[in-house]
Amino acid sequence: MFSPASSLYFHFPFCESKCHYCDFYSLGREKTEAGDADRFEVALIREIELRGKRGEIAKVPDTIFLGGGTPSMTPPESMERIFRALSEFCSPNENTEWTMEANPSSISLEQFKAYRGLGINRVSMGVQSLKNDHLLKLGRVHNENAALTALDTLFSAGMTNVSTDLLCGVPGQTTDDLKDHLERLTNFPIKHLSIYLLTLPSHHKMYPDLPKDDEQLKHLLFIDEFMRKKGFEHYEISNFAKPGFRARHNLAYWTGSSYLGFGPSAHSYSAEARARFKNLSSLHRWADRLLVENELPVEWTEELNDEQLDLEKWMLALRLETGFPVEWLKTPRQLEKSKHLLLEGLIERHPAHADRFRATPRGFALSDTLIRELS
Ligand code: SF4
Incomplete structure (x- = not known):
């Protein structure tokens, strides 16, 4: 629900x-x-x-x-x-x-x-x-x-x-x-x-x-x-x-908000339930489920644990110009890595928000590296 x-x-x-x-x-x-x-x-x-x-x-x-x-x-x-x-x-x-x-x-x-x-x-x-x-x-x-x-x-x-x-x-x-x-x-x-x-x-x-x-x-x-x-x-x-x-x-x-998907293969996400859903990826199986069985055509549901949510949080923040708040850098490893990324020009202080960091254009292009280093 x-x-x-x-x-x-x-x-x-x-x-x-x-x-x-x-x-x-x-x-x-x-x-x-x-x-x-x-x-x-x-x-x-x-x-x-x-x-x-x-x-x-x-x-x-x-x-x-x-x-x-x-x-x-x-x-x-x-x-x-x-x-x-x-x-x-x-x-x-x-x-x-x-x-x-x-x-x-x-x-x-x-x-x-x-x-x-x-x-x-x-x-x-x-x-x-x-x-x-x-x-x-x-x-x-x-x-x-x-x-x-x-x-x-x-x-x-x-x-x-x-x-x-x-x-x-x-x-x-x-x-x-x-x-x-x-x-x-x-x-x-x-x-x-x-x-x-x-x-x-x-x-x-x-x-x-x-x-x-x-x-x-x-x-x-x-x-x-x-x-x-x-x-x-x-x-x-x-x-x-x-x-x-x-x-x-x-x-x-x-930004991790809830969304509800309709139609074959559509995904949904419930922020409250911390869960993803996916509809059946076949027009006929999706339609049969709805029209013959009168049931929702969900193929699978996945509840996300804390670790998955944390990784997701980093992946999403590093995609966006708004970046992430400084307090996300908690562990000695994250603090050390962020210093290197700053020196390499892959992240920068957000020009409009002194309490945030964000990916630079070069960081966007190398986002996999950023996610690996910071999450
Ligand atoms: S087949 Fe081509 S037009 Fe259709 S969804 Fe895929 S990329 Fe888009």
Whole structure:
């Protein structure tokens, strides 16, 4: 049983086709059958009803995030039925940050005007690259022109709070490529940019071509400098925002707040219960559990012990620009290590809060080292 959660996540598992690097639970069109999308909608509504009747949804959610997969493949009429079910249990208002993830291949003016009318007020679009051969290599279905046209369309549809996702560490990508992509994206009035490092398992065919650590570090430091000059705050390892536009939903994850997930493979976290939950990662098993057994589709639950919570606390704090309070450095080992990290320029005193330390841009890029040394 969850205390009412004010951050809600909905996982929409459908995609045009599966990208070569993707490890989210998502199904390309070739893996779906007629009727899957309808059954998904009915099952999602059942999940909302089950959670809502248990009093687990806050009356006024602070954030709603529609992720996936590609939620922008869901027709507005279907989205409206889902939101109507949700409105039985909560009343999002104009202060609710209501984000939809979108891909350039599924963006049209009419559709986004309709989503805006339903209350969605933030869009996070997966651009990933503005170079066609890199997009092809990644298995993306859009090209450079489609990404730029889609961005234009989002603004024309009245979406003013737009974030874009880029990938760095793509084999063959150069600093000039990144400069070009960042320049073209920041020429739009975007408010937020996420840049994720491409990570692949060692058996992946592109793995041997991934850039070496020093090349990656050079790129990450370049991105940090470029985005700061453009007026963005580097507020989390992979995220940049114009002042006032940090992603509140993701901040709930990163600051250890509770969140409730719906849909196949969705995760939830209850801060009160100190426990994580994960839904079944199969559209059919998830839907059967809800529609046939009329049960919550939870696959596993994990209660976190003190040691796990402590590690998590460090991992989250070292991701964020706000850093951690000085009093977290307790043991002689932590005090000694922190001195070295300060000398090496990987952490620094927070310029606005003398009682806190934080990772420097170089520290962000080497965060695994920081976590290992300080936790
Ligand atoms: S669009 Fe996103 S979720 Fe879908 S397959 Fe590609 S990376 Fe995965």
